[in-house]
Amino acid sequence: MSGQLVAAGLPWPPSVEDFYPPDVAGPWVTKFTLMIWLAVGLLIIFFMATYRNPKLVPSKGQWMAESVYGLVRDNIAREQMGKDGIRFAPYFTVLFCFIVVTNLFGVVPGLQISPNSHIAFPIVLALVSYVMYLYIGARKHGLARYLKQSLILPGVPWPMHFLLIPIEFLQTFVVRPVTLAVRLFANMFAGHLILLVFTVGGFVMLASDNLFVQISSLAAFLMAIVMAFFEVLVALLQAYVFVTLTANYIGSSLADEH
Amino acid sequence: MNLAAEGHHPLVPIWQELVIGSIAFALLCFVLMKFVLPRMETMYQARVDAIEGGLKRAEAAQAEANQLLEQYRAQLAEVRTEAAQIRDDARADAESIRTEILAKAREESDRIIAAGRESLAVERQTIVRELRAEVGGLAVDLASRIVGESLADEARRKGTVERFLTDLESAGAR
16 A cells, blocks of 8 residues: 555655755755745845835835734733833844744745744744843842742742752743743644645545545545645744743743742 | 654754754844834834824813913903993993983073073064054054144154053053
8 A cells, every 4th residue: 555655656654754855955055944044034125125214104014014013012022021021022023023934934835844843943942032031030130049039939838849949940941941942843843744644645545546535635635725724823823922932931030029 | 654764853953954043043133133123113112102292282282272261261251241341331421421411402402492582572572662663653644644734743742652552552461
């Protein structure tokens, strides 16, 4: 069965190797690094073009750029961090836009895979957030006080600390950055896998000798389309979640209480 | 199928991608956070200021307008009472002037009537006196013609005409 399908020219079932297309020119110039540069280029061009000559009463492009900034500024930064959050809004906006664009590459014809389905890129972004909230916490409170504040819960009977301090440590210094990176990566990885299953699966069914299986392939293609829309939703949602959590972590570093 | 079977494990990052990702993201952050987003925040603040400033200005203008309106109303009421006052005064003045003028006119007319009566009386007196002389003369003339001789001297001497007229008068008076 398997040999027969591969003979039809389709890699079935989808595997991890589908996420590693051949290099374009060595390990530095791959589809994935090129997509990253594309995202960076697109964002710079978009913002530079729309904000070349800003007016108090905005043009359409300027308005679009400002709505993205306004969304991140008011709905993420200020929501999570209060007034302090506004000075972080520019970074959050860049982060949000970068994740949205790279995530959406997963459903863009011709690209059809998100760079974030290689864990290297989510790791970079999560590391920036990680270093940022640790540094900000240590700078605001001093390292010792920041550590004490993040590890020791106030108002807890002292024997409980034997249990709580390791948990808090794990939470703040290990779980947060790892989940941040893995959540984004896993969503994009799984999303691509689902699309592969339904589209490649549909073609495989179409290539079958059995008429019933061939007709059933329609359901697979329909499902692929539905899932593509679902992926758009996931792309936006994951960007939002990533930035919101980053804002939340930085906010908790700035907070005076645990 | 084993995930790592053909040399790639999805949870192991490719180090070249870590480097490229860091550089590209740093570049993106640098460009946008240096050239675009601070201006966006400035613009945001400017817009908030413009809107809030506009509201404040509108409120101030509204308050000023209200105050002016109040002031004008007060002034208007003041002016109204003043006008009423003036009207009342004028009415009173006019009344007094009217009565005064009426009194004067009445006095004047009385005086004119009195003078007229007086001159009438004088006139009458004169006319009566003249008539008496004339009527006497005429009567004597007429009598002379009738009688055929002059009675004038006689009459003058005896005062006949005078007596006759006086008799006439007293008869008329009766």
